[in-house]
Amino acid sequence: MKKKLILGVSLLFGTFFSQAQTKTIVYQELKTASGAATGSGMFFGASMTVDSITVTFAGPSTKWLGLGFGTSMSGTDALIYTSSGGSQNWWDYYMGSTSSGSVVKDATQDWKIKSNTVVGSLRTVVATRKLNTGDAKDAVINYNGSTLNLVWGRSSGSSYVLADHGGSNRAFGISLAWVLPDVTPPTLTATSPTDNATGVATTQNLTATFSETVVLGTGTISLYSATNTLVESYTLPSSNVTVNGATITINPTNILSDSSDYYLLISSTAIKDVAGNFYTGLALPTDWNFTTATAQHSTGVNEVFEKKIVKVTNSAIQIFANASSYQYQIIDLQGNIIKEKNNVQVDSIIHFSEFKPSVYILTLSNNGQVIQRKFVVQ
Numbered sequence: 001m002k003k004k005l006i007l008g009v010s011l012l013f014g015t016f017f018s019q020a021q022t023k024t025i026v027y028q029e030l031k032t033a034s035g036a037a038t039g040s041g042m043f044f045g046a047s048m049t050v051d052s053i054t055v056t057f058a059g060p061s062t063k064w065l066g067l068g069f070g071t072s073m074s075g076t077d078a079l080i081y082t083s084s085g086g087s088q089n090w091w092d093y094y095m096g097s098t099s100s101g102s103v104v105k106d107a108t109q110d111w112k113i114k115s116n117t118v119v120g121s122l123r124t125v126v127a128t129r130k131l132n133t134g135d136a137k138d139a140v141i142n143y144n145g146s147t148l149n150l151v152w153g154r155s156s157g158s159s160y161v162l163a164d165h166g167g168s169n170r171a172f173g174i175s176l177a178w179v180l181p182d183v184t185p186p187t188l189t190a191t192s193p194t195d196n197a198t199g200v201a202t203t204q205n206l207t208a209t210f211s212e213t214v215v216l217g218t219g220t221i222s223l224y225s226a227t228n229t230l231v232e233s234y235t236l237p238s239s240n241v242t243v244n245g246a247t248i249t250i251n252p253t254n255i256l257s258d259s260s261d262y263y264l265l266i267s268s269t270a271i272k273d274v275a276g277n278f279y280t281g282l283a284l285p286t287d288w289n290f291t292t293a294t295a296q297h298s299t300g301v302n303e304v305f306e307k308k309i310v311k312v313t314n315s316a317i318q319i320f321a322n323a324s325s326y327q328y329q330i331i332d333l334q335g336n337i338i339k340e341k342n343n344v345q346v347d348s349i350i351h352f353s354e355f356k357p358s359v360y361i362l363t364l365s366n367n368g369q370v371i372q373r374k375f376v377v378q
């Protein structure tokens with residue numbers, strides 16, 4: 001019975017710790033003595049678990065440096081790089097007041113110095129300790145706190161011996177925000193066409209908007225017909241799929257069929273937020289399906305016009321002028337007119353060799369009847 005109880009307790013704690021997140025304070029320059037945001041030459045960043053804090057603190061390498069955990073210079077826990085009272089190193093201190101005699105090295109040294117490096121004229125320390133060391137000379141840092149209060153000081157000259165720093169080589173009243181990491185995956189908030197939409201234009205791009213800024217991953221986005229036939233598939237990165245902020249745009253290579261049902265599937269590795277949390281994806285034909293419009297040219301269209309006037313071969317589009325007269329226009333996907341002819345009364349052959357490799361849309365009109373064909377020149 002006792003064994004079982006202990007196991008239960010350890011499981012509880014295991015779950016608790018594994019779910020607790022590491023909070024961070026982004027590495028940044030600390031404000032100057034006069035409150036300016038930059039120019040101090042002192043830098044700080046931190047991370048914190050429920051158990052311990054790790055700080056990165058940097059300043060000039062030629063002098064003593066102090067970092068205090070509190071709102072003022074008095075009654076404040078400090079981490080100080082100095083040669084005072086022993087070997088020159090980082091030491092756990094307590095500042096009873098601003099008078100020099102009350103700045104005293106702790107009897108219990110609680111900081112573990114992970115690194116102390118000098119690059120150029122900047123000394124950087126990375127140090128860690130428990131949030132609550134149990135030492136009355138150390139600040140208790142609260143995991144649930146939203147901010148961390150800091151002060152800093154340094155020698156007014158080139159000395160590692162602690163002495164009055166004066167009014168310009170210190171700052172206090174610094175409050176920096178703890179930030180939780182983004183562990184929330186993006187969710188789909190809107191699509192165009194909407195799920196179950198009807199009357200969707202066959203040339204329309206497909207867009208999906210998410211709850212936050214997204215980037216493309218490495219999966220696939222696939223367009224299926226309602227008969228579960230793969231119509232087009234885009235393996236990311238793909239020129240058919242672009243992203244802008246929280247919106248991705250899918251531009252099918254081919255014009256979709258009239259009066260047809262389609263659905264999209266998105267793999268679970270295709271889309272993620274900037275922190276790397278993956279969107280769950282679309283796995284079901286009912287997640288994002290839509291029906292295209294009946295043909296624009298279905299009303300009163302003559303069958304010859306529909307079936308015979310345009311013939312697309314591997315190398316050309318042929319337009320047969322057995323209607324009275326017609327006009328055509330070819331645009332690229334940016335809407336630029338590449339080629340157009342009005343009042344054509346003879347047969348035309350438009351050779352693909354006239355075009356640079358890209359995707360184009362041909363619009364052919366005759367007495368109010370319109371045929372559109374998308375074509376790809378490779």
Ligand SMILES: [Ca+2]
Pocket residue numbers: 092106107108109110133135137138
């Ligand atoms: Ca201590």
Ligand SMILES: [Ca+2]
Pocket residue numbers: 077078092093094106137138139
């Ligand atoms: Ca201390």
Ligand SMILES: [Ca+2]
Pocket residue numbers: 182183184185186212273275277
């Ligand atoms: Ca997120």
